[in-house]
Amino acid sequence: MTRTTTPRARAxxxxxxxxxxxxxxxxxxxxxxxxxxxxxxxxxxxxxTTGQLNILAVVARQSDISPxxxxxxxxxxxxxxxxxxxxxxxxxxxxxxxASGRKQMLTLTGSGKRLLADSLPAWKxxxxxxxxxxxxxxxxxxxxxxxxxxxxxxxx
Numbered sequence: 001m002t003r004t005t006t007p008r009a010r011a012x013x014x015x016x017x018x019x020x021x022x023x024x025x026x027x028x029x030x031x032x033x034x035x036x037x038x039x040x041x042x043x044x045x046x047x048x049t050t051g052q053l054n055i056l057a058v059v060a061r062q063s064d065i066s067p068x069x070x071x072x073x074x075x076x077x078x079x080x081x082x083x084x085x086x087x088x089x090x091x092x093x094x095x096x097x098x099a100s101g102r103k104q105m106l107t108l109t110g111s112g113k114r115l116l117a118d119s120l121p122a123w124k125x126x127x128x129x130x131x132x133x134x135x136x137x138x139x140x141x142x143x144x145x146x147x148x149x150x151x152x153x154x155x156x
Contacts, residue, residue, distance in 0.1 A: 031142075035130050042126035046119055047091070051084055053123065056108065056116045059094065064105045075153055088112070 020026070039050040048056075058070055065073075071081040085106065088094045093112035099105045108116065131139045 034133070038130050038133070039123070039126040042122040042129070043119060046115065046122060048115065048119060051080075052088055052093075053116075053119055055081070055084060055088065056093065056112055056119075059106050059108050060113070060116055063107060066099070066103050066105055068103075070106070073154070 036050050039053070043049060043053060054074060055070060058073060059065055062069070062073075067081045067085050068078055070076070070085075071078045074081075085094060085096070089096050091111075092109055093115055095107045095109055097105050097107070134142065
């Protein structure tokens, strides 16, 4: 029995093939899940996630930064940052102080500073593993592209 292929079915197959083969978003999401998993596995013994580590590093570098500013800087949803900040505050890693109006300002606690310092060996291990998986060219390309994108979104 032969199968009749309609123009619509051919268009569907063609669209699926093009998207599966060429979609940047699919590749970025794959990379994101894979690389984040490497870092999360390395940080898990410290009770820390990659997202929490990123926030600790941003708060340490910026000092007195609001959750909204973190969301903008890291291109994250405000609600995600708020939930993560609340968990981190409950662990004793962040101080949350009221500023003008409803704005909150974040700083690291002593515990948060120690955790950030203690996370460096695990981060270095994950960084090396991710670098080995990506290869030197891939890692360099991601850093360069990420820096370019970060610069562009910060200046908009």
